[in-house]
Amino acid sequence: MTDTKNTSQRKTDVLIIGGGPAGIQASRMLKTEHPEWDVTVLRPESYSMVYCAIPYALEGLISADKTFKKDDLLTEVGVNLLRLKAVKVKAEDHTVDLADGSSISYSKLFICVGATPVRLPVPGADLPNVYTVKTGEDMIRLMGCLNGGQDFCVSDSPDKVPEGLKAVVVGAGAIGLEQATAFRTRGAEVHLVEMQDRPLPLMLDGEMCSEMITKEILETGIHFHVGVSLKEMVGEEGCEAVVLSDGTRIDLDPCKDFVVLAAGMKPETGFLDLDLFDHRPDGLVVDKHMRTNVPDVWAAGDCTSFYSGIDGKPLGGKLATNAVPMAKVAAQDMMGIEASYPGFFNGAVTVMGHLRIGGTGFTESFARSRGIEVFSTTAELPTRFPMMPEKGFIRVRLLFEVESLRLVGAQMVGTDAVAERIDLLTLAIQHRLTAHDLTQLSYSAQPWQTFFPAKNVIVEAATAAVNSRR
Numbered sequence: 001m002t003d004t005k006n007t008s009q010r011k012t013d014v015l016i017i018g019g020g021p022a023g024i025q026a027s028r029m030l031k032t033e034h035p036e037w038d039v040t041v042l043r044p045e046s047y048s049m050v051y052c053a054i055p056y057a058l059e060g061l062i063s064a065d066k067t068f069k070k071d072d073l074l075t076e077v078g079v080n081l082l083r084l085k086a087v088k089v090k091a092e093d094h095t096v097d098l099a100d101g102s103s104i105s106y107s108k109l110f111i112c113v114g115a116t117p118v119r120l121p122v123p124g125a126d127l128p129n130v131y132t133v134k135t136g137e138d139m140i141r142l143m144g145c146l147n148g149g150q151d152f153c154v155s156d157s158p159d160k161v162p163e164g165l166k167a168v169v170v171g172a173g174a175i176g177l178e179q180a181t182a183f184r185t186r187g188a189e190v191h192l193v194e195m196q197d198r199p200l201p202l203m204l205d206g207e208m209c210s211e212m213i214t215k216e217i218l219e220t221g222i223h224f225h226v227g228v229s230l231k232e233m234v235g236e237e238g239c240e241a242v243v244l245s246d247g248t249r250i251d252l253d254p255c256k257d258f259v260v261l262a263a264g265m266k267p268e269t270g271f272l273d274l275d276l277f278d279h280r281p282d283g284l285v286v287d288k289h290m291r292t293n294v295p296d297v298w299a300a301g302d303c304t305s306f307y308s309g310i311d312g313k314p315l316g317g318k319l320a321t322n323a324v325p326m327a328k329v330a331a332q333d334m335m336g337i338e339a340s341y342p343g344f345f346n347g348a349v350t351v352m353g354h355l356r357i358g359g360t361g362f363t364e365s366f367a368r369s370r371g372i373e374v375f376s377t378t379a380e381l382p383t384r385f386p387m388m389p390e391k392g393f394i395r396v397r398l399l400f401e402v403e404s405l406r407l408v409g410a411q412m413v414g415t416d417a418v419a420e421r422i423d424l425l426t427l428a429i430q431h432r433l434t435a436h437d438l439t440q441l442s443y444s445a446q447p448w449q450t451f452f453p454a455k456n457v458i459v460e461a462a463t464a465a466v467n468s469r470r
């Protein structure tokens with residue numbers, strides 16, 4: 001099929017709605033494997049973004065333009081890129097209406113429209129200096145605030161914020177924590193608000209990790225309001241004060257200070273006729289091949305609802321590291337290649353000050369909420385031979401199912417190699433390994449990169465689990 005551009009009725013073999021990680025991954029695979037197919041990506045914004053890098057642009061560590069992906073990623077393999085928004089899917093006609101009044105027909109449709117940050121249902125959430133962060137526009141707007149409203153160039157690395165600038169960040173998940181750190185590094189007075197009793201509540205729940213991160217947050221000079229929720233944002237033309245559930249009032253200058261809501265994401269599926277698509281609050285329901293219930297329509301990434309690889313029940317998983325492999329499965333299925341997605345394990349990592357932090361699988365509280373009885377063990381070791389310079393440490397907490405000793409979760413705080421260990425433990429969870437299996441982990445050792453050959457932190461924690469059950 002050919003793309004008859006600039007007419008009111010275009011045709012394409014595969015239409016991909018969304019140019020995020022899922023859309024880019026699938027379109028490149030399809031076009032590379034099937035150069036004869038016409039593959040079209042709809043993406044309304046000027047750039048696809050490296051969202052994970054936004055906090056580092058806000059911090060001034062990299063210039064803002066480094067977060068923009070080049071369109072070559074799509075065009076170099078022959079994918080058609082249309083900078084247009086889909087406004088309606090007419091699945092019966094295999095047609096999608098576009099924002100410019102035209103439409104495009106498809107043989108196969110892949111929906112990967114992502115998710116948008118939630119505007120909390122509290123008074124004042126729509127005030128002009130209350131922001132959410134997802135798009136390039138959001139980033140540029142915030143950079144303007146941090147620059148005191150002065151013009152700046154996206155290729156510049158910005159400086160300190162104007163004296164006395166205040167920012168309130170609501171939500172101490174990874175995105176909120178990384179943004180709070182960025183604003184604080186730029187010199188702002190930062191208030192971080194978290195309704196749970198600890199930072200990173202979806203990633204960690206062991207005291208040994210949480211206390212260490214809380215200490216690091218406080219040491220950076222961030223005011224951490226933990227265990228309290230956002231009650232209201234007061235003001236008419238702009239937010240003049242943030243009021244918390246414990247009565248704390250954080251006064252703001254509505255002309256320069258700002259609030260960022262980082263308290264969850266919701267699927268961007270409003271343009272779809274949801275009577276047609278099976279869906280749950282967190283997105284379109286897809287099967288293990290990423291097929292929706294509608295013929296010839298696949299979906300993947302943040303706009304979908306999938307299930308846990310641990311217990312097979314529905315689970316959120318709005319991470320690029322889920323979106324990309326899901327998109328691979330969708331593309332393979334569209335090409336007739338057998339592929340299925342094993343479920344979410346949600347291995348994720350972040351940074352707070354000097355600490356590298358990670359979690360995978362279930363937390364203890366979440367496992368219990370799903371009816372899995374768990375117990376935990378911990379271990380801590382240096383990450384170099386003790387006689388070496390540049391000492392580091394790693395703390396590991398492993399969660400095992402009581403009955404089977406199967407690993408169902410892991411949490412980690414340390415100075416190095418957290419992401420690699422989290423990935424290793426995700427693989428262990430994926431393959432249903434037990435504490436006994438982990439005591440037999442065959443590991444490596446070298447003075448710069450590990451502790452002595454006599455001990456490995458994962459083996460230590462697993463051995464503690466086996467010993468505790470003797």
Ligand SMILES: Cc1cc2nc3c(=O)[nH]c(=O)nc-3n(C[C@H](O)[C@H](O)[C@H](O)COP(=O)(O)OP(=O)(O)OC[C@H]3O[C@@H](n4cnc5c(N)ncnc54)[C@H](O)[C@@H]3O)c2cc1C
Nearest residue numbers: 018019020021022052085086113114301302318319320321
């Ligand atoms: C600040 C920030 C930091 C993050 N850090 C990490 C991290 O460190 N690690 C990690 O794994 N994940 C991280 N994430 C999450 C990650 O970015 C998402 O999980 C990932 O982008 C999801 O990919 P996606 O392709 O499903 O959707 P998206 O990336 O959201 O892409 C959706 C695309 O669809 C387009 N679209 C939407 N509606 C329409 C429409 N009607 N018509 C046409 N196009 C449409 C959008 O414009 C966009 O291009 C972060 C997210 C944010 C916001």
